[in-house]
Amino acid sequence: MLKAFHPLPKLALCLAWIAGSLLIFQLWFQVTLFCAASALLLLDARIPPRRLLVLMIPFVLFGFGFFTTSVLFRAESGFAVQMAQEQGGTPAVAPGLVLFFRVLACGMTSAVFALTTDPGQFVRALMQHLRLPxxxxxxxxxxxxxxxxxxxxxxxxxxxxxxxxxxxxxxxxxxxxxxxxxxxxxxxxxxxxxxxxxxxxxxGLHPNRKRSQLPQPPITRSDWVLLSVGSLLLLAMTAMPLITAT
Known part of the structure; x- marks a missing residue:
């Protein structure tokens, strides 16, 4: 499913989910996004579990400092506390733990796009639809x-x-x-x-010259459906804290 998804709507959807992860300082949101992205890579993209674990290592190392400071030493860095205060984090959840899973969630979401998108098709789509020189x-x-x-x-x-x-x-x-x-x-x-x-x-790659393009796969109805479903899920998860608070 993801490999047949048009690169441009897929990129927009992945960027929207990454933006949601950066704006929503909630542990359940980060864990849900991380688990969903990992499940897509395992079940849809058929990425072997061992390769997926190796792929997680850079993101784990990047956020390991927040995890050890928050969970093992029961202390919080000033940056983590400031992020929690600015983005409405709850005091019941350690800010460092949220930042740790945020790194994993953003990393796995970017991996979903990178591992399920043909680079040549992506560049040709940029040239045809977004007028990339x-x-x-x-x-x-x-x-x-x-x-x-x-x-x-x-x-x-x-x-x-x-x-x-x-x-x-x-x-x-x-x-x-x-x-x-x-x-x-x-x-x-x-x-x-x-x-x-x-x-x-x-x-003849000169600027301001008209060029012909090889036929590229258009954005189909199924692509718009996947984009709409993913956007609605993001909006529902974003509005869930507001609904539960009222």
Whole structure:
């Protein structure tokens, strides 16, 4: 379902949920958003649980300070207390715990978009619907293809180096090996950049010039339905504290 969702409505919906997470200082909202995003990645995007746990590590480390200060040491940082006061946090819930789950909720929501969206389709949608300049769009696509290609080139260089030295390939390169690979990788990047520049020139990527576009998938009725359902759920969860208070 998410992979068939048009990139632009999906981006708008994910940004709306992230904005809701940043504005609503409630533990139940952060936990609900985190669990919902994780469930979508597991059940809809078919992300393996192990990979999902590895994906959470940077966000856990980022918010771990708030968690340990609030839960383990029973103290609160001045930043967490100020955030709770400014955003209407309840004194019954530790502000650091809310900030910890906020980091996880925003991280998993961004992962939902990143792991279920084809980068090329997203850039082409930006060019067609939001009038992204063609030069910028093709530069983004070149950068997105450059990173995995650079990784593959580095692996080939390491394999060739291991064969020449007659030793098995190490899982993690040593500092000496990393320094030895710097110049070949730099030369490879320069060659790729030169080819990209020639391709840009051949495509005629000049500003203020009319260009034809390959047919792209339009925003369908199902996309609008998913966007509406997600927006209504966000509005309902936002209004729930007001309803319970009255």
């Amino acid at each position: 063609a030069a910028m769009g093709f530069a983004l696509m070149q950068a997105m293809h450059m990173v995995p290609d650079l990784r593959g080139e580095m692996l080939q260089l390491r394999m060739a180096r291991a064969i020449r030295l007659g030793r098995p390939l190490r899982r993690i390169p040593t500092p000496a090996e990393a320094v030895a690979l710097a110049i070949p990788l730099l030369a490879y990047a320069i060659r790729r950049a030169t080819r990209a520049a020639l391709a840009f020139e051949a495509r």
